[in-house]
Amino acid sequence: EVQLVQSGAEVKKPGESLKISCKGSGYRFTGYWIGWVRQMPGKGLEWVGIIYPGDSDTRYSPSFQGQVTISVDKSISTAYLQWSSLKASDTAIYYCVRRPFSYGPVPGFDYWGQGTLVTVSS
Amino acid sequence: AIQLTQSPSSLSASVGDRVTITCRASQDIRSALAWYQQKPGKTPNLLIYDASSLETGVPSRFSGSGSGTDFTLTISSLQPEDFATYYCQQFDSYPWTFGQGTKVEI
Numbered sequence: 001e002v003q004l005v006q007s008g009a010e011v012k013k014p015g016e017s018l019k020i021s022c023k024g025s026g027y028r029f030t031g032y033w034i035g036w037v038r039q040m041p042g043k044g045l046e047w048v049g050i051i052y053p054g055d056s057d058t059r060y061s062p063s064f065q066g067q068v069t070i071s072v073d074k075s076i077s078t079a080y081l082q083w084s085s086l087k088a089s090d091t092a093i094y095y096c097v098r099r100p101f102s103y104g105p106v107p108g109f110d111y112w113g114q115g116t117l118v119t120v121s122s
Numbered sequence: 123a124i125q126l127t128q129s130p131s132s133l134s135a136s137v138g139d140r141v142t143i144t145c146r147a148s149q150d151i152r153s154a155l156a157w158y159q160q161k162p163g164k165t166p167n168l169l170i171y172d173a174s175s176l177e178t179g180v181p182s183r184f185s186g187s188g189s190g191t192d193f194t195l196t197i198s199s200l201q202p203e204d205f206a207t208y209y210c211q212q213f214d215s216y217p218w219t220f221g222q223g224t225k226v227e228i
Contacts, residue, residue, distance in 0.1 A: 037166075045158075045166065045209055045220045061217035062123070095165065105172035106213050108156030112165045 002026040004034075004096050004113035011119045012086050019082035020116045022096030029077035030054040033099040035109070036070060036081045040092040050099065051079060086120045093117050124148050124212050128221035135226060141197040143224045145210035150190050154214035157186055157195045160223075161206045169208075170195065200226070 007021045024034065035050030049060035053072045060070070071080045079096060094116050097109035125148040135141050145155065153173035160166040168177045170186035173193060183198040197204055205228055210221040 044223045045160075045211075047211070047218045047220065050218075059216050063217070105175055106152075106154040106156075108158070108168045108171040108177070108211065108213070109166075110168050110171075110177065112167075115165060 002098070002111050004098060004111055006094075006096055006113040006116045009117040009119070011121070013122055014086060014088055014120055016086050016120075017082070017084050018086055018118065019080050020094060020118065022079045022081075022113050024077045024079070024098065027098075030074055032101060034072065034079045035097050035099065036068075036079075037095045037097055037109070037112075038064075038092045039095065039115075048081070048094070052101070053077075053079070086118075088120050088122075090118060091120050123217050124151060124215060124219055126210050126212055126219055126221035128208075128210060128224045130224060131222065132225040132227060134228065135200050136228070137200055137202055139200045141200050141204075141226060143195045143208055143226075145188075145193040145195070145221050147191045147193070147212055147214075151212045151214035153189045154212055155186075155188070155193050156211045156213065157184075158209045158211065159204075159206045160209065166209065197226075 003025045005023045030053045033050050036048040038046045048064045049070045051058045051070045069082045096113040098111040100107040127146045155173045157170040158166040174186045185196045187194050207223045207225045209223050
């Protein structure tokens with residue numbers, strides 16, 4: 001069974017750093033893209049970025065470029081999203097997502113983690 | 123970045139109704155579009171990929187159509203469990219973008 005299991009909720013102060021995780025299981029971790037989606041309170045979905053664990057090819061949305069870092073540890077099938085200096089506006093649920101690699105039909109995000117609530121407040 | 127505009131933003135419908143949601147892209151995205159359903163307090167769920175392919179396990183009352191700039195998600199006979207917010211997303215070019223969502227209410 002494919003699962004993406006994310007780390008637990010975090011409460012941080014502005015200016016603090018944070019690294020949240022997403023562990024994949026039940027599939028070949030290096031064969032699928034894994035990414036992150038933000039959902040601010042009461043708002044829609046925003047794509048943050050994505051990484052291909054096989055070669056660490058990483059893409060970011062311009063809205064998040066320079067604000068977050070996406071990384072992966074293949075040895076433990078885990079992806080990370082990190083901030084060096086959080087802002088109150090980073091308060092949101094962050095979902096990790098999986099996307100198949102395909103030369104044919106264009107796939108979507110077929111599996112989602114349960115979400116990690118990040119609250120940034122002084 | 124490619125903008126996706128969904129319409130309507132919200133709609134009221136009854137069980138058994140046929141519901142249609144549209145997603146318009148600001149430029150040609152071929153068939154690189156997916157649709158998701160999100161129920162309150164829950165994780166989004168992939169319904170349709172490649173504009174018209176039904177994800178495994180998704181009921182056949184959901185269907186997708188379109189290519190280029192205009193796309194449609196249709197629910198042929200609305201069920202109680204279908205009341206949710208629906209999002210489209212394009213994968214044609216980076217940054218991948220979502221529509222603003224369509225809330226389907228009773």
